Amino acid sequence: MGWEVRHGGRRYLYRNRRVKGKPVKEYLGADDRFGTGVLLAHQLERLQKHAAKLRGLSREAGAAFRDRIDGLLDATEATNADIRTLADGTLYALGYHKHNRGEWRMRRELMHLKNAIEKLKENTAEPKPLVRYEAPASDTEAVELFARARAGDAEAKKRVGALLRERQWVDSFGNLGRQATRQLIRRASGGDPVWEAGIIEKVSAMRAELLGTTPTVLEELLVRRVINGWIATHTLELELTVRPPVNAKECEYLDRALGRAQKRFAEAVRELARVRRLRAPAILAQLNVATTQTVVNHAPDARVSDPRSILGLSTR
Incomplete structure (x- = not known):
């Protein structure tokens, strides 16, 4: 607010204010002999004092509001900082770490131990x-x-x-052995019924050739081992040839698995050959005949009633 002297020393009253952010000078009146300008100046002064007081109170209220909000946020941050420190310490103690200062992850060693514990829990549960x-x-x-x-x-x-x-x-x-062979064939075929039928026919032919005309129970068991070893070995060989892993470690792992399968297969073949050289199947066949005759005649003979006695094993 201010008086300005214009045109021959006459005073004019103006009020400065802003309109849409721009300073504007607003004319209120002139100083005349009736005192109208003085009265307007007095009223404008009172109005400006009240406006200034209102602005002051508004600033104080705004400051108090911001202080209250900031105080709440500061208290929350302080409380959360304590909780975060405690939680972080607990997680670190349990073996977790922050990956690239981001999410929490369990250390690899503890993860392996956790998986081992879970497997042990599963194994101790009632078996299916x-x-x-x-x-x-x-x-x-x-x-x-x-x-x-x-x-x-x-x-x-x-x-x-x-x-x-x-x-x-x-x-x-x-027949657990037959079921084991069936499961191996199912895994080897990968769910393809045509391939599964082909493997079954091949295995049946091999089994008939290995057993011969008069197989014994012992030969059945040993031939079953040979068949299962043949399936596992050739399945892994096919996997390594047709679908080799891209990763070097996985390829090495598959190669080691193939070596183990070949070793078991060769051991099963050698065991079958050793037993046949010992003529154990022929002895068992004789035992079967002797046991059958004993049952038919209803005259048990202590010398042949227990096959283990003829094989030289303890009968206890």
Whole structure:
């Protein structure tokens, strides 16, 4: 606010203010003989004092508001800093670290130990069956009996063995070696039914050739080992030839696995040859005949009733 002298010494009253950020000089009135200009100046002065007081109060209120907000944020930051320090220390003590000052990660050694502990927990839990046998859906009696036996029915458990004999499923359900070979063939074929059928036919032909016409139980076991070793060895050889790993470490790992499989396969072949050189299958065949005759004649002979006695093993 101010008086300005214009035109022959006459005073004029102006007010300075801003409009849209630009300074503007606003004319209020002239100083006349009636005192209108003086009255306007007095009123304008009072108005400006009130406006200044309002601005001062507004600044104080704004400052108090900002102080209150800043105080809240500072207190939160201080509290969180303590908590963060405690949490970071705990995580560091547990073996974690910040990867590139970013996310938390467990150290590799502790991760291996954690995985080992989880595996041990899984192994200590109640084991699940490796193979789950199911009766044909059309055989309602077998389906119901299997369900009752698995539910804990004692009578059903006793009846299962008899039913397997009646249905002639003993060799199919109880032959663990056959199931092991089937699982190996399934893994080797990669889920391709045509390839699986081809491997089954090849394995059947090899098995028949190795067993001969009158195989014994011991020969069955040893030939099964040879067949399983043949499947594993040639599957890994094919994997290394057709689909070799790009990573050098994985390629080396596959090569070592192939070496182990070849070693087991060769050991199984040597074991079969050694047993046949010992004529153990022929002795077992004689034992089978002798045992059958003993049972038919109902005259047990202590010298031949236990096969282990003929093989020179302890009978205790």
